[in-house]
Amino acid sequence: MDIEQFRKAGYQAIDRICDYYYSLEQRPVVSQVQPGYLREALPENAPEKGEDFQFIADDYQKLIVPGMSPWQHPSFFAFFPTAGTFESMLGDLYSSSIPTPGFNVIPASTELEAVVMDWGAKLFGLDSRFLNSSEIGGGVIQTSASDSALVAVVAARARYIRDHPGVKQEDLILYTTTQTHSLGLKAGIVLGLTCRALEVLLDDQFALRGSTLQDALEEDKKRGKHPFIIIATIGTTSSGAVDRLNEIGEVVKTYPSLWIHVDAAWAGVTLACPEFREIAMLDSINKYADSFCTNFHKWGLVNFDASGMWVKDRKHLTNALDITPEFLRSKHGDAGTVIDYRNWHLGLGRRFRSLKLWFVLRSYGVEGFQKYIRSTIQLNDYFVKLVRSSPTFHLVTQPSFALTVFRLVPASSASTDTTALNTLNESFYSRISARQDIWLTQTKINGVFCIRFAVGAARTTKEHIDKAWKLLNEEAEIALADWVVISN
Amino acid sequence: MDIEQFRKAGYQAIDRICDYYYSLEQRPVVSQVQPGYLREALPENAPEKGEDFQFIADDYQKLIVPGMSPWQHPSFFAFFPTAGTFESMLGDLYSSSIPTPGFNVIPASTELEAVVMDWGAKLFGLDSRFLNSSEIGGGVIQTSASDSALVAVVAARARYIRDHPGVKQEDLILYTTTQTHSLGLKAGIVLGLTCRALEVLLDDQFALRGSTLQDALEEDKKRGKHPFIIIATIGTTSSGAVDRLNEIGEVVKTYPSLWIHVDAAWAGVTLACPEFREIAMLDSINKYADSFCTNFHKWGLVNFDASGMWVKDRKHLTNALDITPEFLRSKHGDAGTVIDYRNWHLGLGRRFRSLKLWFVLRSYGVEGFQKYIRSTIQLNDYFVKLVRSSPTFHLVTQPSFALTVFRLVPASSASTDTTALNTLNESFYSRISARQDIWLTQTKINGVFCIRFAVGAARTTKEHIDKAWKLLNEEAEIALADWVVISN
Numbered sequence: 001m002d003i004e005q006f007r008k009a010g011y012q013a014i015d016r017i018c019d020y021y022y023s024l025e026q027r028p029v030v031s032q033v034q035p036g037y038l039r040e041a042l043p044e045n046a047p048e049k050g051e052d053f054q055f056i057a058d059d060y061q062k063l064i065v066p067g068m069s070p071w072q073h074p075s076f077f078a079f080f081p082t083a084g085t086f087e088s089m090l091g092d093l094y095s096s097s098i099p100t101p102g103f104n105v106i107p108a109s110t111e112l113e114a115v116v117m118d119w120g121a122k123l124f125g126l127d128s129r130f131l132n133s134s135e136i137g138g139g140v141i142q143t144s145a146s147d148s149a150l151v152a153v154v155a156a157r158a159r160y161i162r163d164h165p166g167v168k169q170e171d172l173i174l175y176t177t178t179q180t181h182s183l184g185l186k187a188g189i190v191l192g193l194t195c196r197a198l199e200v201l202l203d204d205q206f207a208l209r210g211s212t213l214q215d216a217l218e219e220d221k222k223r224g225k226h227p228f229i230i231i232a233t234i235g236t237t238s239s240g241a242v243d244r245l246n247e248i249g250e251v252v253k254t255y256p257s258l259w260i261h262v263d264a265a266w267a268g269v270t271l272a273c274p275e276f277r278e279i280a281m282l283d284s285i286n287k288y289a290d291s292f293c294t295n296f297h298k299w300g301l302v303n304f305d306a307s308g309m310w311v312k313d314r315k316h317l318t319n320a321l322d323i324t325p326e327f328l329r330s331k332h333g334d335a336g337t338v339i340d341y342r343n344w345h346l347g348l349g350r351r352f353r354s355l356k357l358w359f360v361l362r363s364y365g366v367e368g369f370q371k372y373i374r375s376t377i378q379l380n381d382y383f384v385k386l387v388r389s390s391p392t393f394h395l396v397t398q399p400s401f402a403l404t405v406f407r408l409v410p411a412s413s414a415s416t417d418t419t420a421l422n423t424l425n426e427s428f429y430s431r432i433s434a435r436q437d438i439w440l441t442q443t444k445i446n447g448v449f450c451i452r453f454a455v456g457a458a459r460t461t462k463e464h465i466d467k468a469w470k471l472l473n474e475e476a477e478i479a480l481a482d483w484v485v486i487s488n
Numbered sequence: 489m490d491i492e493q494f495r496k497a498g499y500q501a502i503d504r505i506c507d508y509y510y511s512l513e514q515r516p517v518v519s520q521v522q523p524g525y526l527r528e529a530l531p532e533n534a535p536e537k538g539e540d541f542q543f544i545a546d547d548y549q550k551l552i553v554p555g556m557s558p559w560q561h562p563s564f565f566a567f568f569p570t571a572g573t574f575e576s577m578l579g580d581l582y583s584s585s586i587p588t589p590g591f592n593v594i595p596a597s598t599e600l601e602a603v604v605m606d607w608g609a610k611l612f613g614l615d616s617r618f619l620n621s622s623e624i625g626g627g628v629i630q631t632s633a634s635d636s637a638l639v640a641v642v643a644a645r646a647r648y649i650r651d652h653p654g655v656k657q658e659d660l661i662l663y664t665t666t667q668t669h670s671l672g673l674k675a676g677i678v679l680g681l682t683c684r685a686l687e688v689l690l691d692d693q694f695a696l697r698g699s700t701l702q703d704a705l706e707e708d709k710k711r712g713k714h715p716f717i718i719i720a721t722i723g724t725t726s727s728g729a730v731d732r733l734n735e736i737g738e739v740v741k742t743y744p745s746l747w748i749h750v751d752a753a754w755a756g757v758t759l760a761c762p763e764f765r766e767i768a769m770l771d772s773i774n775k776y777a778d779s780f781c782t783n784f785h786k787w788g789l790v791n792f793d794a795s796g797m798w799v800k801d802r803k804h805l806t807n808a809l810d811i812t813p814e815f816l817r818s819k820h821g822d823a824g825t826v827i828d829y830r831n832w833h834l835g836l837g838r839r840f841r842s843l844k845l846w847f848v849l850r851s852y853g854v855e856g857f858q859k860y861i862r863s864t865i866q867l868n869d870y871f872v873k874l875v876r877s878s879p880t881f882h883l884v885t886q887p888s889f890a891l892t893v894f895r896l897v898p899a900s901s902a903s904t905d906t907t908a909l910n911t912l913n914e915s916f917y918s919r920i921s922a923r924q925d926i927w928l929t930q931t932k933i934n935g936v937f938c939i940r941f942a943v944g945a946a947r948t949t950k951e952h953i954d955k956a957w958k959l960l961n962e963e964a965e966i967a968l969a970d971w972v973v974i975s976n
Contacts, residue, residue: 001851003506006574010502013578017585018495031595035826038599044621046607050853053575056846060582064843067596071588084587086494087541090501092584094548097505099572099791100559101632107519108555111526119534133532143631144589146835154678161680169657169680183836185811190642190834191679192649192657297837303587305839323673338523346678346834347634348671349785351793355552358544363489365538 001053009053016061017089024459028436029073033066069439074459075468078439080237080266080298080403081376081456087363088303091356101349104340113141113354114339119361120308123369124271124294127286130310132339139310140317140344141353145265146183148293148309151317151345153187153229156259156290158320160228163257167226169193175216175230177208179241179445181263184231196220196227202446205397206239208232210247217255229259232289234280235267238443238452240400242267245281249288259290265307267401268294270377273370276401290316299402299456301360301372306353318343372458376402379465380455386469392476396448402455405443408476422449428479435475438468489541497541504549505577512947516924517561521554557927562947563956566927568725568754568786568891569864569944575851576791579844589837592828601629601842602827607849608796611857612759612782615774618798620827627798628805628832629841633753634671636781636797639805639833641675641717644747644778646808648716651745655714657681663704663718665696667729667933669751672719684708684715690934693885694727696720698735705743717747720777722768723755726931726940728888730755733769737776747778753795755889756782758865761858764889778804787890787944789848789860794841806831860946864890867953868943874957880964884936890943893931896964910937911974916967923963926956 001009041063071082104110114132117139121130132138142148153174161167169192176184178197188195198216200206213230220227230252232243245262252258262285270276271294277283285292291311296302311317322343342348361369380402387393387406394409407425410416429442429451441452453468489497529551559570592598602620605627609618620626630636641662649655657680664672666685676683686704688694701718708715718740720731733750740746750773758764759782765771773780779799784790799805810831830836849857868890875881875894882897895913898904917930917939929940941956 001574003509003574006509006577007502007506009574009578010505010581011499013581013585014495014498014502017498017582018491020585021491021494033595035595036599038596039603039621042600042603044606045610045854046604046849046857047853048855050856051850053578053847053851056575056850057578060843064582064596064600065586067594067599068586069588069594070586072586079589079591082587082589084585086489086491086497087544088587089494089581089584090497090541090545093498093501093577093581094505094552096577096580096791097501097508097572098553098556098558098560099570099576099785100557101567101570101792103567106555106557107521107523108526108552111524111555112530112552115527115530116534118532122533133527144835144837146837150834157680158677181836182811186809186834186836189646189809189811192645297587303584304589304837321674321677323670323677346638346674347632348669348674349632349634349792355548359541361534362539362544363541365535366533367536368538369534 005053009057012057020065024070024072025074027070027073029070029075029439030436031067031069032436038063038067072457072459073439074457074461074464075438076457077453077455077468078441080454082304083297083299083301084303085301085360085458087359088301088356091359092303095352095355100352102352103342104338107338109352109354110338110341112358113341114138116354116357116361117141117308117310120296120357121310123361123366124268125277125282126292126310129312130292136314137310137312138314138339139308140341141357142307142309142345143305144307145181145263145293145295146186147346148307149183149231149261149263150187150190151309152259152261152291153191153193155311155316155320156229156261157191157193159259159316160226160257162319164226171224171226173220173225173227175213175227177233177243179206179236179238180231180233181237181265183263200241202397206236206241206445208243208248210244210251213248214251217251227255227258229261231261231263234262234264235400237266238445239397239405240267240403241397242279242281242400245284245288249284252288260288262289262292265293265295266298268292269296269300270373270401272366273373296357299373299376301364301369302357306357314344321345376455376460379460379462380404382462383453383455383465383469392480396445396450404453405445405450406453407448407450408480410480418447424479424483425449425451427483428476431475431479432472435471438471493541497545500545508553512558512560513562515558515561517558517563517927518924519555519557520924526551526555560945560947561927562945562949562952563926564945565941565943565956566929568942570792571785571787571789572791573789573848573946575847576789576844579847580791583840583843588840590840591830592826595826597840597842598826598829600846601829602626604842604845604849605629605796605798608784608845609798611849611854612756613765613770614780614798617800618780624802625798625800626802626827627796628829629845630795630797630833631793632795633669633751633781633783634674635834636795637671637719637749637751638675638678639797640747640749640779641679641681643799643804643808644717644749645679645681647747647804648714648745650807652714659712659714661708661713661715663701663715665721665731667694667724667726668719668721669725669753671751688729690885694724694729694933696731696736698732698739701736702739705739715743715746717749719749719751722750722752723888725754726933727885727893728755728891729885730767730769730888733772733776737772740776748776750777750780753781753783754786756780757784757788758861758889760854761861784845787861787864789852789857790845794845802832809833864943864948867948867950868892870950871941871943871953871957880968884933884938892941893933893938894941895936895938896968898968906935912967912971913937913939915971916964919963919967920960923959926959
């Protein structure tokens with residue numbers, strides 16, 4: 001493809017993306033293709049001779065788009081949002097037009113990341129120790145919150161082993177809670193370390209309490225074990241629980257070797273709005289966290305991937321991850337005038353992702369970013385009001401930011417046991433999940449089957465909430481009727 | 489930004505990318521900006537109010553492009569190439585237009601990856617056990633060769649521990665050579681495992697021999713240590729060395745617990761051409777490798793990032809990495825009809841990267857892919873001929889695929905010692921690296937300072953090699969004159 005062919009194919013791509021967004025609402029939010037459809041449709045080998053790009057672009061429309069299940073659909077209420085903004089797409093496009101492995105010999109990509117991660121830290125009200133300009137702490141873009149957590153665990157382990165030489169890896173313990181995202185457990189199995197999931201209670205809205213951590217620390221110390229990190233969450237995946245970071249921080253004062261990593265992958269972006277800073281525990285993050293993560297690519301208007309990670313002391317990352325081979329030495333890198341981000345993450349090469357973050361933060365401004373976060377939370381508040389006013393739907397936990405966890409509890413069955421209600425809700429959810437015009441996800445918290453409703457797609461309005469509510473009630477009615485028949 | 493504003497900004501982006509590629513050859517290959525230039529140019533905070541996108545797009549041109557050091561420049565001979573094709577950019581653009589976290593509930597992205605990784609395996613002549621369609625082995629796109637290696641090490645460790653319960657992590661050993669890419673050492677420090685770099689010799693062109701591995705295995709076993717993986721390289725970074733996989737495989741026959749990971753990040757794509765399969769050890773890869781990696785994003789026409797990783801037995805990945813929380817259960821995933829790629833890599837979310845690989849393989853076809861690889865190797869052969877015909881330049885190692893490692897050795901100084909020649913070559917290299925119209929990188933192999941010349945940018949022609957050769961000779965003349973003065 002030469003330059004003029006690219007211009008033609010590029011214009012077409014832009015036009016087709018516009019068409020796609022004009023038609024988005026009319027499309028199914030859950031792809032209706034059958035598993036295996038694509039393997040059947042495609043040949044078993046790459047073609048021997050090159051094909052005209054028009055055929056390829058048409059096949060993308062015909063074969064790929066229908067199999068995509070768009071997270072940007074206004075009736076997407078599943079998982080957590082994945083941001084998709086035009087500004088961010090353009091950032092990806094420009095970035096892709098000058099591909100590099102992102103070494104620090106490329107001043108633009110390294111410096112822009114350092115600058116915009118400071119913009120992000122200030123947007124969220126993070127302490128100045130988290131700023132790159134502090135030259136002690138700093139921010140880096142990781143691929144996902146899993147990578148951010150993994151890096152934090154690696155750094156914490158290196159710090160712990162340095163301070164406690166001779167401790168065996170087998171004796172190290174990583175704390176999460178039973179509600180922590182799978183990233184905690186995954187970091188454990190990747191690193192071959194024991195992960196202990198601390199219990200959390202419905203009474204505490206599934207937040208980790210300081211006393212639970214205190215008890216675990218004492219117990220593990222007594223057993224000769226070495227807890228070295230706790231992954232605390234601001235906004236868990238299942239129910240949006242916020243661990244009591246204030247209590248955790250107080251406990252850790254007497255266990256200063258315990259690293260506190262705060263995973264706020266989803267809810268961290270709410271820190272952009274002053275009114276959510278208390279509930280999102282900003283003061284405690286600033287006071288106690290060694291590292292903090294929020295994903296711009298979830299609810300932060302930046303296309304996947306862009307996981308923001310900040311640390312108070314970058315040397316814990318570089319102590320754990322720096323190996324500099326000769327062929328990568330550069331005059332500026334050696335002089336220490338340029339951050340060498342490859343020593344802040346697991347791989348070597350990296351894409352130029354700060355560009356899309358820069359585009360988004362400039363195009364929206366602080367005000368636009370806040371407005372978007374607020375509007376999605378308001379839409380969730382509206383949904384919560386509907387649930388609260390309903391005789392059959394009940395909140396399982398308190399709503400959290402833009403997430404509601406609810407289930408069917410028919411008024412007539414106040415005494416029905418968990419198993420029966422789970423059966424009802426599983427049947428209700430299977431009706432919902434068979435639809436192509438709405439997408440919600442299930443979860444199970446301490447044995448209770450429930451349904452998550454997460455607002456965040458930029459095109460969702462009050463009308464989509466009303467439509468969802470109507471549809472949920474219709475399906476509930478059928479599920480309830482079936483259930484009553486079965487129950488009798 | 490609304491849809492029509494995106495159309496306008498998108499057209500402009502396409503036009504500006506076209507302009508960029510028309511002007512690429514006239515641009516500096518090494519950015520001439522001073523470190524810190526961007527921090528100085530940018531405000532310390534995100535703007536309070538959103539800005540017009542035109543200002544942002546213009547700032548990209550003004551501030552970012554000059555700081556980019558394009559890997560696609562025809563006079564780029566540094567590091568290894570980073571592929572940049574228009575087809576691939578369009579793949580990135582379409583992928584970015586429907587951002588998702590890549591869960592297996594999205595049929596298109598999961599299935600396309602399974603299909604095109606099979607296309608890749610067949611393109612390279614990999615054994616059918618590496619195919620996804622085998623439903624035993626399979627291929628997955630990782631972010632970088634570092635990630636691929638890290639995943640291989642994690643899988644190998646899990647397999648080893650399963651077969652040797654009770655072995656302490658402290659007793660595990662990961663083998664690399666002194667010439668292995670830093671990814672080996674990094675996997676070691678990330679996982680807290682001992683990495684032993686085996687010696688390789690100039691006489692063997694820095695390739696690992698079976699006997700060296702055999703000796704190390706015996707020695708480590710005797711010390712009560714547990715070697716569990718060897719990372720062998722097809723085409724090392726410094727000099728393109730090819731470890732003797734045939735010998736390594738024979739040795740490992742008597743140590744079946746030792747996982748063989750083949751890192752062919754750069755040179756693996758040469759397997760597309762039958763004439764390079766013997767030198768790139770295809771038979772031994774197929775016979776002995778547990779896992780194999782080559783980066784499409786280096787020399788394989790696909791924009792960063794797209795690291796291809798294949799394994800003969802996927803259950804070693806899933807055994808080591810699978811944790812399935814409730815909220816991610818899906819009807820098809822549970823039924824096992826869909827590959828769940830999050831259990832094949834470290835993170836959870838992933839971008840839709842198979843799209844650009846699909847675009848490239850279809851647009852180039854097998855023939856086009858082969859033609860590109862051959863043409864870059866031919867250009868390097870031409871450079872090698874020039875070096876061989878020169879009285880002052882000498883090859884340090886045999887040329888490898890499209891990489892030449894050379895240095896200045898003046899005819900008059902046959903007896904000059906390494907230190908003196910290193911001084912000369914460092915001074916020569918510092919002259920080269922001060923230029924903005926060519927980019928080569930240095931390396932040091934077993935104490936010898938040398939210079940790497942790697943061909944691979946798609947726009948490089950014979951004229952650029954001639955220009956480079958002229959320029960190297962001019963700079964050599966000056967460096968030699970200075971050196972003679974100092975030496976006397």
